[in-house]
Amino acid sequence: MYTENTPEKLQALQNIRCFVLDMDGTFYLGEQLLPGSMDFIQKVNESGRRYLFMTNNSSKNAPCYVQKLHRMGLNEAGDGHIYTSGQATGQYLNAHFPGKRIFLLGNTFLAQELADFGVTIDDADPEVVVVGFDTTLDFDKMTRVCDFVRAGLPYIATHPDFNCPVENGFIPDCGAIQAFIEASTGRKPDAVVGKPNRPVVDGLLERTGLGKDQIAIVGDRLYTDVRTGVDHGLLGILVLSGETQREDIPASPTQPDLVFGGLSDIIPYL
Incomplete structure (x- = not known):
């Protein structure tokens, strides 16, 4: 059962080198940036960490998402900031x-x-x-x-x-x-292949070159985003800026490691 963020849980953030972010409901909602999203990216960059946007949608490729992020003002985003289930499938097929x-x-x-x-x-x-x-x-x-x-x-x-x-x-x-x-x-x-399944995690580890304890999966859905983390030994962070509400947490079979209102609420702990 999930308990509120504790100092011990929050300490795990210090070891994170890459934040793997869901997009819709986490970084933006529809065509609008969620409040504090850009501040979070700035803090991640300042702290020497990385970020990666991960999506299950295999009907679009990385340039499609880069164009959308640019329209929203994240002009630094490039193909290297996007990880799709299509890319993970390419890795799986090669393996x-x-x-x-x-x-x-x-x-x-x-x-x-x-x-x-x-x-x-x-x-x-x-x-x-x-x-x-x-x-x-x-x-x-x-x-x-x-x-x-x-x-x-x-x-x-x-x-x-x-x-x-x-x-x-x-x-x-x-x-x-x-x-x-x-x-x-x-x-x-x-x-x-895609989240919350093991192949996308294997591909993510290969893509980043990091260990499981150095990656946090951040998203607004318990059954995909957060489950990808907690089921496979990565830090699973729920943000309450999209689909999941706080009252949904107790009944969920997937319990997050940490819960924040939105990405900007993570900033003080980085």
Whole structure:
């Protein structure tokens, strides 16, 4: 059960060298920066630490998020500040299926991210199936991916989210596509890469070159952001600036290591 931030818990922040930040609900909300976000980035930089934005959304690549951050005034942000589930999937494929040809259910942004990791896409004679958040999905693609999954090819998904929040509600995300495939083929993915799963943590450790005790995962969702940290030995920090409310914490199976109202509330402890 979560207890309020204690001096012992807060002391763990002193060892953190990289803050891995969720974006919507943590750093910004929709198209607006959350109060204190820029102050937090400034303090992280001044203290000699790093920050990295991490997202499960595999329908966009790093430059898409860099452009958005620039529109909001974070002009120092570059591709190196973004970590997507697509990038983590590229790392996973190189580690577990090096040189294998893949069938990709995904849009051009995901295809480019995988190509950046040297992954070969082959829609005709693949050896592995990769399913992402495909915003160009059509019935022909669904039929083909189900054929390959039904044939028994290794089957990897970029992330588990069933819905993606948009301005007027939600749209079906990668998890919903996986549910369609399971209904047709009887198979779930052999591995799901994105948070809160182990492959994205392994990729994060490789990407940063840091130890688990040097990384904090910060986000507004207990079941994805915070769970990624606490389930895998990283510091899991909840901010109450987005989806989760304080009254949600006691009943959650995932209990955060630390809780703050927003990013700026972390500043005094850095």
